[in-house]
Amino acid sequence: MIPKIQDLINQAQDRYLASDELGLMESYVNSLPERLKLYKLIRDREIEILQAVADQVPSELPNVTEADLETGVKNLILVLRYSSMAMLLNDENFLKQRLLNWLEGIMSMRDMRRLNETLYKLLNQGLRQQVSPVQLALIQPLITAAQVTLIY
Template sequence: MHPEIVRLLQEAEDRYLQTSEVEIFQRYAASLNRRLEIYEKLREKEEKIFQPVADAIEAAFPNEKPEVVSRSLKHWILILRYCATAMLANDPEFLKLRLQEWVKGLVAAQANEEIELKIYELLETELKSHLSEKQLPLLLPFLAKSKELIFTDE
């Protein structure tokens, strides 16, 4: 949880935090509020964010079985939940572990990569319409990281 804060406190184990370190702490505390807002928004709007994605993906792949499309949508619902948690805790390692050790395998075994990529693109667009300009930079890096983790072979 909050690896940056944990590291700061560990480094200051035998002393007080220096002024510059307290500033980092303050910046982090301020961003935590924003992170929580985004987190709550994603939670509240999960259905609203994904329904247009689902509609668009069905239109783009009309011949694909609904089970396959549903499964891919579920992958990305799960990925976005992991992104939300990783963003809240500012912990990319959490995202990496969950994606590499779980979701990546599911995607590779069950899904059509073209569909998954398209969902990613649609999701990114959808998020841009739900989150403000200030909120996006906190979340999007985690989503981009997900794309990299899911679609790039080690």
């Protein structure tokens, strides 16, 4: 499930875990309640969060078409869902393997850079209002990884 933890377990099949290895496992276990809480919050408020983003786009980008906005929001939904799962698992590779390679390919077919910049800016603003700073620190690096892939 969690690659780093799996690696520790595999390495320690014939020995006890060293202090630094136990520290890594303990750090993840200690962060799990907050990760679960954040995952549930995003799951339960996904529509509210993303609707607020979609509603603000036309005022920021008056010339955006409905079709482009719909495509951008659908992609943002996937990013938020996969980022949430990667955060829960503490596994950025999950996000890269499952989502980013695919999104990078489809996004290169259309020029949606400006729309994506706006969507991510608004998503980040919304998350700052909806989640605690500790929770934001858990999810933000993953959303940033997606943002960097899609915009640059």
